[in-house]
Amino acid sequence: MLAVRNLSKSFGSLKAVDNISFQVHAGEIYGLLGPNGAGKTTTISCVCGLLKPDAGGSELEGIDLAEDPLAFKRRIGVVPQEIAIYGDLSAQENVSFWGQLAGLHGRDLRRRVEDVLEIVGLQDRMKDRSSKLSGGMKRRLNLAIGMVHNPRLLLLDEPTVGIDVEARINILKVIRDVVKSGTAVLYTTHYLEEAQDLCDRIGIMDKSCILAEGSLDELRRMVGEGQILTLRGAFSADEFRGVIVEDGGVRIVTLEDGYAMLDVRVERGEVSAVLGRILGQGISVDDISIQEPSLQGVFLKLTGRELSE
Amino acid sequence: MREPTVWIVIRKDLLRRLRSPLASIVYLLFPFVFSGLMALAFGSGGGGGIPRVQVAIVDQDAGIISRFVLSVFSQEQVSRFFETTQTSAEEAMELVEKNKVAGAIIIPKGFSEAVLDRRETHLKVIKNPAQSIGPMAIEEMAEMIAQILDGGAKVLAEPLERIMGLARGTDSTAPRMIQGGFPTDEAVAEIAALVNRTLRSIRHFAFPPVICLERTQILAASQDAADQAESAAKSAAAGSSGDGGEPDEEEGTSRLVLIFSYVLPGMATFALFMLALGFMADIPRERNIGTLARQLTSPVHASGIIAGKILSTVIMGLLVAAAMAVIGALLLKVRADLGAFALLCLAFLGAATGFLTLVFGFARSEQQGSTLASIVIMVMAMVGGSWIPLNSLPSFCRMLAPATLNYWAITGFQEIMISGAGIVEIAQPLAILFTVGIVGTLVGSWIVQRRLMQGA
Ligand SMILES: Nc1ncnc2c1ncn2[C@@H]1O[C@H](COP(=O)(O)OP(=O)(O)OP(=O)(O)O)[C@@H](O)[C@H]1O
Ligand SMILES: [Mg+2]
Numbered sequence: 001m002l003a004v005r006n007l008s009k010s011f012g013s014l015k016a017v018d019n020i021s022f023q024v025h026a027g028e029i030y031g032l033l034g035p036n037g038a039g040k041t042t043t044i045s046c047v048c049g050l051l052k053p054d055a056g057g058s059e060l061e062g063i064d065l066a067e068d069p070l071a072f073k074r075r076i077g078v079v080p081q082e083i084a085i086y087g088d089l090s091a092q093e094n095v096s097f098w099g100q101l102a103g104l105h106g107r108d109l110r111r112r113v114e115d116v117l118e119i120v121g122l123q124d125r126m127k128d129r130s131s132k133l134s135g136g137m138k139r140r141l142n143l144a145i146g147m148v149h150n151p152r153l154l155l156l157d158e159p160t161v162g163i164d165v166e167a168r169i170n171i172l173k174v175i176r177d178v179v180k181s182g183t184a185v186l187y188t189t190h191y192l193e194e195a196q197d198l199c200d201r202i203g204i205m206d207k208s209c210i211l212a213e214g215s216l217d218e219l220r221r222m223v224g225e226g227q228i229l230t231l232r233g234a235f236s237a238d239e240f241r242g243v244i245v246e247d248g249g250v251r252i253v254t255l256e257d258g259y260a261m262l263d264v265r266v267e268r269g270e271v272s273a274v275l276g277r278i279l280g281q282g283i284s285v286d287d288i289s290i291q292e293p294s295l296q297g298v299f300l301k302l303t304g305r306e307l308s309e
Numbered sequence: 310m311r312e313p314t315v316w317i318v319i320r321k322d323l324l325r326r327l328r329s330p331l332a333s334i335v336y337l338l339f340p341f342v343f344s345g346l347m348a349l350a351f352g353s354g355g356g357g358g359i360p361r362v363q364v365a366i367v368d369q370d371a372g373i374i375s376r377f378v379l380s381v382f383s384q385e386q387v388s389r390f391f392e393t394t395q396t397s398a399e400e401a402m403e404l405v406e407k408n409k410v411a412g413a414i415i416i417p418k419g420f421s422e423a424v425l426d427r428r429e430t431h432l433k434v435i436k437n438p439a440q441s442i443g444p445m446a447i448e449e450m451a452e453m454i455a456q457i458l459d460g461g462a463k464v465l466a467e468p469l470e471r472i473m474g475l476a477r478g479t480d481s482t483a484p485r486m487i488q489g490g491f492p493t494d495e496a497v498a499e500i501a502a503l504v505n506r507t508l509r510s511i512r513h514f515a516f517p518p519v520i521c522l523e524r525t526q527i528l529a530a531s532q533d534a535a536d537q538a539e540s541a542a543k544s545a546a547a548g549s550s551g552d553g554g555e556p557d558e559e560e561g562t563s564r565l566v567l568i569f570s571y572v573l574p575g576m577a578t579f580a581l582f583m584l585a586l587g588f589m590a591d592i593p594r595e596r597n598i599g600t601l602a603r604q605l606t607s608p609v610h611a612s613g614i615i616a617g618k619i620l621s622t623v624i625m626g627l628l629v630a631a632a633m634a635v636i637g638a639l640l641l642k643v644r645a646d647l648g649a650f651a652l653l654c655l656a657f658l659g660a661a662t663g664f665l666t667l668v669f670g671f672a673r674s675e676q677q678g679s680t681l682a683s684i685v686i687m688v689m690a691m692v693g694g695s696w697i698p699l700n701s702l703p704s705f706c707r708m709l710a711p712a713t714l715n716y717w718a719i720t721g722f723q724e725i726m727i728s729g730a731g732i733v734e735i736a737q738p739l740a741i742l743f744t745v746g747i748v749g750t751l752v753g754s755w756i757v758q759r760r761l762m763q764g765a
Contacts, residue, residue: 048606052762073608084599086321088328097321101607103311129328145603 001026001184002047002153006056009042016042018208019056024153024184029175031199032188032210033295035307039208040188041081044157047186048078060153074103077151081158081188083142087131091122091141094130095148102149112148119174120144136167143171147178154178154185160194172198192295192307202295204302211302216295223253223297224263227271231260231278233285243281250274254301261301263293314609318617319624326588326625336584337629340576341636347572361392362443364450365401365413372421378414378432378454391450405435411443412436414451424458573641574722575695577633578715581626581654582661582686586679588622589665592757593675601761611761615754619662626658627651646731653725653735656742657718663749664714670756689713717741 002024009017017039024030032040045051047058049069058065058072065072085094095113104112117126120140125133130141143159156175160168175198179185189195195202196216203213212219226249236257244262246252249270254261264271271290279285291297299307326333366382368375382393394410401413415433423430434451436444592615595601604614634650665682672678690696692706693715699707710716721738724730732739 050602050605070608070610073606076606078603078606080599080603082599084603086325086600088325089321093321093324097317098603098607100312100317101314101604101609103608105312 001061002186003059004043004047004056005059007043007046007053007058008055009039009046009051009053015208017046017053020203020205020208020210021056022203022210022213024186026152026184027179027182028200029179029185029187029198031195031202032186032205033190033192033195033199033202033299033307034188034205035190035305038190038205040190040205041157042208043205044078044155044186044188048076048155049073074149075152077102077146077149077154079143079146079154079156079159081161083138085130085138085141085145087129089130090127091117091130091133091137091144092126094141095144098145099148102151104149112150116144116148119147119177121170136163139163139167140171140174143174150183152183154183156185156187158188158190160189160191190307192299196295204295204299206299206303212298219295219298220293223261223293223301224251224265226263226265226293228253228291228293228297229262229264229271229274230287230289230291231262231285232258232287233283234258235260235283235285240278240283243278243283244274253297254304261297314613315617315620318604318614319621322588322591322618322621323624326621332587333584333625333629336580336587337632337636339580339583340573340633341640344572344576361388362446363392363394363410364443364447365394365396365404365410367396367398367401367413367415369398369418370416370420374421374424374458375416377458378416381454387450391446401435405437408437408439410437411440412447414447571698571723571727573637574719574726575690575698575715577630577637578657578693578718578722579686579690579695580633581630581658582690582715584626584629585622585658585661585665586682586686588625589618589662589669590675590679590682591618592666592669593672593678596761597675605761611758612754615666615757619666619750619754622662623655623658626661627654630654630658644729645725646729649725649730649732649735650722652732652739653718653721653742656739656746657714657721659746660714660717660742660749661746663746663753665749666753666757667749668753670753670760689715692716694719714742714745 003021004023005021006019007017007021008015008019020039020043022030032038032043034040042051046053047065049065049072060072060075063071063075086097089097092113095116096109099109099113114123114126117123120143122133122137122140122144125137130138133141139159139162143156146154146156154175159175160171163171172194175185175187187195187199199216201213201215202219203210204219205211212222214222237255237260240255240260241252244250244252249265251263251265252260253263262274264274275288296306299305364382366379368379379393379395381387382391394404396404398415401410401415404410405413413435415435417431417433420430420432422428432451432455434448436448438444592601601614605611631651631654634645634647638644668682668685669678672681692702692709693699693713694702694710695715699710699716699719702710717738721730721735724735728734
């Protein structure tokens with residue numbers, strides 16, 4: 001449905017997005033997961049036609065953004081990272097204004113405005129000035145505006161930042177429901193759990209590139225299928241390699257001086273056997289952790305850093 | 310069929326103005342309040358009859374800003390309403406307790422430093438419980454000064470510091486500047502004060518009690534004026550034909566009306582310009598809060614969005630101008646060619662918004678654009694005859710005046726109001742203002758659009 005091809009965008013000498021490509025299919029939530037400054041918002045801005053990319057482009061249902069921007073924009077709904085609403089208008093007036101810009105009018109418009117406010121649970125507060133709404137409610141209004149015209153593709157830029165758990169659950173539920181009707185969603189986030197729980201496919205983005213892409217399982221398989229054993233200490237990589245024999249049960253995911261990540265594909269009892277072998281050989285280890293394979297591990301493997309909240 | 314973008318945007322903006330009408334009301338009342346004050350100040354010779362509010366001022370700071378506060382009270386217009394006694398804190402309390410003053414304003418130690426450093430500080434107000442209006446007036450005056458200082462310190466921090474440097478002699482250029490015939494410290498401080506005050510002057514009418522206080526005076530005066538509208542019209546005619554002698558003492562009130570109608574177009578022009586500034590600053594404001602970008606993700610052309618913003622500003626200006634005309638007609642019983650008036654308003658608002666689109670097209674931030682625009686508007690108001698009638702301005706101002714938008718608007722309005730001119734007679738101002746409007750709008754929106762697409 002959406003195809004982004006070889007997209008690049010620089011601000012002066014800073015490359016914010018560097019030659020990225022990905023696709024989002026109908027009825028799918030595609031997550032762009034990455035830390036602050038990875039280039040997620042820049043990607044979204046290029047895809048929604050707000051920024052002119054230096055190279056590459058986007059195509060939605062066969063319509064090229066550069067060739068027919070209005071037709072392209074008619075099919076997308078954008079929910080910006082910063083809440084963009086008019087504080088002096090009510091929730092209803094806000095949604096109605098953006099609906100009109102999207103081409104709705106008359107009874108259609110009124111019905112969609114009501115529907116979408118109900119979907120995000122703001123029907124009781126729709127007459128209130130939106131500056132009076134709570135942060136979470138504003139977030140939901142921000143989301144409602146993007147959905148009012150039933151877009152084929154929703155671009156959601158960190159739509160749950162800075163709100164409480166309940167509001168977050170509400171927003172995620174709304175997004176899941178929207179997708180059921182065949183809408184495609186491009187979702188950016190820096191929350192691991194969100195990407196894990198919500199997205200059908202995930203692109204891991206760091207320093208303006210997409211480093212890896214796939215479903216959660218595919219990504220997990222990159223680090224391993226067993227337990228992930230992480231060790232830190234005063235050992236050298238060579239020393240460590242001498243001790244560990246990679247066989248069916250143990251695989252080295254990452255290894256450098258003082259840091260090792262192992263995929264131990266065996267029963268839990270075997271983990272202690274592996275540990276015993278390492279410690280028995282006099283390798284000095286300060287810190288050990290055992291984890292299920294997770295996106296965190298994938299991110300760590302790809303970037304050498306943890307993705308923190 | 311989908312509606313035109315322009316119309317959707319205009320409707321949204323008008324609705325927003327309706328939701329927060331205070332700004333528009335302030336712009337509307339400003340020229341009347343200010344012209345009324347001017348008329349009272351210059352017209353009622355000596356200010357007899359208006360009881361002045363007694364206020365004790367305690368200056369524990371003795372810095373440049375407290376000098377400014379004191380100088381506000383010695384300003385002509387202000388001193389018509391307040392009589393100040395400078396004294397110590399204890400004595401001020403005593404004066405309040407003995408009901409000798411309506412209240413006291415205490416400028417605490419370190420006040421100037423705090424204001425200049427933009428740290429939080431307080432102007433203390435002590436109100437005399439035995440009086441009603443006076444203390445309120447003092448409180449509002451203090452609040453207004455606080456507003457001016459707050460805004461002024463932000464906008465004019467740099468020039469203030471420089472002027473301070475000059476005043477203290479710490480500025481390296483001080484000796485040279487003074488040798489070169491630079492004004493005295495007091496004069497410099499006063500200039501700074503004036504700039505400050507004028508920049509923020511619109512603010513002080515936002516406080517209802519001040520408006521109440523001042524409006525009672527004006528209504529009283531214009532009631533008299535209305536009674537003598539006949540003779541006012543006569544002396545107005547005499548004034549414009551140029552053969553008239555000075556009005557006698559008995560014609561004091563008709564002189565009020567004359568001054569009022571003479572000053573009003575200038576003030577009204579200034580107010581409309583400020584209105585245009587306030588509303589056009591939406592362009593950078595909406596760029597900040599993201600609503601502008603969001604509109605551009607809609608399936609519409611950017612030109613429609615910008616045109617909507619410009620047109621909604623012009624429409625609000627026309628509405629306020631129409632309300633001004635109604636109030637003016639009621640107060641002054643002026644008859645004017647409505648077609649010419651409406652067209653001139655449109656031309657001036659077009660020119661003002663066009664000019665402002667250009668400014669905000671180039672400006673890097675709202676702060677920068679608004680500051681630049683306010684300074685230009687103040688200069689245009691000064692030189693173009695908004696504050697001081699054109700023929701009272703020094704000759705170099707009169708030479709520069711035609712370069713201002715205010716000049717052409719004021720000339721047109723005065724011709725309409727005083728000489729009963731129609732569209733044909735004001736063709737020149739109309740043509741000039743429309744040209745500026747069209748050029749400014751086209752070039753300005755082109756720049757705004759280009760910058761939006763570059764993500765700036
Ligand atoms: N308009 C701009 N002008 C200059 N640099 C920009 C601009 N927008 C973004 N950048 C830079 O581009 C890089 C990517 O920014 P972007 O906003 O796309 O990151 P992000 O992944 O959305 O981060 P976050 O999670 O903090 O929202 C950053 O280094 C940022 O400073
Ligand atoms: Mg972002």
